[in-house]
Amino acid sequence: xxxxxxxRNDEKGIQKTRFIVQSIFAALCLWxxxxxxxxxQYLETNGATAFYSRPPGVDGxxxxxxxxxxxxxxxxxxxxSAHPAGFFIFFSIVLMSLVFGKSFCSWFCPIGFISELVxxxxxxxxxxxxxxxKWLDYPLRSLKYLLLGFLAYSxxxxxxxxxxKSFLDSPYNQVSDVKMYYFFxxxxxxxxxxxxxxxxxxxxxxxxxxxxxxxxxxxxxxxxLLSPAKIQRNEKSCIDCGLCNKACPSFIKxxxxxxxxxxxxxxxxxxxxxxxxxxxLELKTxxxxxxxxxxxxxxxxxxSIFYSCNRxxxxxxxxxx
Ligand code: SF4
Ligand code: SF4
Numbered sequence: 001x002x003x004x005x006x007x008r009n010d011e012k013g014i015q016k017t018r019f020i021v022q023s024i025f026a027a028l029c030l031w032x033x034x035x036x037x038x039x040x041q042y043l044e045t046n047g048a049t050a051f052y053s054r055p056p057g058v059d060g061x062x063x064x065x066x067x068x069x070x071x072x073x074x075x076x077x078x079x080x081s082a083h084p085a086g087f088f089i090f091f092s093i094v095l096m097s098l099v100f101g102k103s104f105c106s107w108f109c110p111i112g113f114i115s116e117l118v119x120x121x122x123x124x125x126x127x128x129x130x131x132x133x134k135w136l137d138y139p140l141r142s143l144k145y146l147l148l149g150f151l152a153y154s155x156x157x158x159x160x161x162x163x164x165k166s167f168l169d170s171p172y173n174q175v176s177d178v179k180m181y182y183f184f185x186x187x188x189x190x191x192x193x194x195x196x197x198x199x200x201x202x203x204x205x206x207x208x209x210x211x212x213x214x215x216x217x218x219x220x221x222x223x224x225l226l227s228p229a230k231i232q233r234n235e236k237s238c239i240d241c242g243l244c245n246k247a248c249p250s251f252i253k254x255x256x257x258x259x260x261x262x263x264x265x266x267x268x269x270x271x272x273x274x275x276x277x278x279x280x281l282e283l284k285t286x287x288x289x290x291x292x293x294x295x296x297x298x299x300x301x302x303x304s305i306f307y308s309c310n311r312x313x314x315x316x317x318x319x320x321x
Pocket of ligand 2 (some may be wrong): 238
């Protein structure tokens with residue numbers, strides 16, 4: 001067998017940058033939560049406490065309302081005035097998925113971030129990455145698509161444009177952020193148990209929520225399949241070391257394919273970072289020509305998309321006020 005000439009991959013990894021982006025975004029979410037708490041205190045005490053304006057970013061935690069707004073926009077071109085920040089955040093996430101794959105999950109999502117940290121902790125305990133057998137993994141993975149299908153069917157097939165607008169205008173939707181606040185502020189025992197179980201399961205099985213249950217991730221996974229950016233492996237220079245396979249948090253057999261086409265790939269670039277051979281595993285565009293997208297550009301790209309969409313929203317938000 002012909003011996004391969006190995007040129008070492010000396011490129012710097014991107015995981016530190018990804019961790020910084022995730023941390024900043026998680027801190028931002030926390031700050032939004034704190035601001036929203038003070039806003040609700042102000043309302044509850046009839047203005048006896050210091051005034052805090054409602055942080056628009058809280059709309060990002062209303063995925064169903066945002067999904068309905070997004071669908072209304074697709075069908076009518078109209079951006080509904082209820083929770084506009086939710087629409088723009090949703091829009092930016094979809095755009096990100098169309099350009100860079102399911103990158104929101106591994107670069108921004110605070111639940112994805114926590115799942116990753118919890119998964120790392122689990123690996124330290126068990127000294128290995130546990131994976132469910134295929135017969136259990138496949139049906140469980142379809143759960144998130146069932147949840148998404150149910151939601152999409154209810155909105156797309158059961159609601160007319162008028163019904164959609166009535167819902168978005170309804171008092172229920174207008175105060176859904178406050179309802180969500182009270183859900184967590186007065187969290188029930190059942191909800192706590194469910195969160196606790198998901199937490200423990202995420203220690204044992206990496207990304208349990210994201211992999212099996214998150215309908216948001218399911219939607220982004222579908223959009224990501226349309227993205228031209230895919231992880232591609234150069235079969236000629238690959239030395240079949242299997243490091244990419246081991247590093248993949250989504251259990252994708254990167255070392256067995258030429259192009260990763262998977263709804264589970266979150267463009268975390270772990271596989272690219274660990275590949276020891278230069279120009280062997282890269283994120284490239286499939287069309288029009290195989291153009292390499294550097295790791296740095298992925299980071300700049302996802303942050304720019306998120307920032308630009310939210311900047312547009314902010315300007316609209318200011319105008320509305
Ligand atoms: S294939 Fe690579 S980029 Fe995709 S999830 Fe796995 S490690 Fe991350
Ligand atoms: S890390 Fe994966 S792509 Fe890179 S040389 Fe090893 S098997 Fe091949």
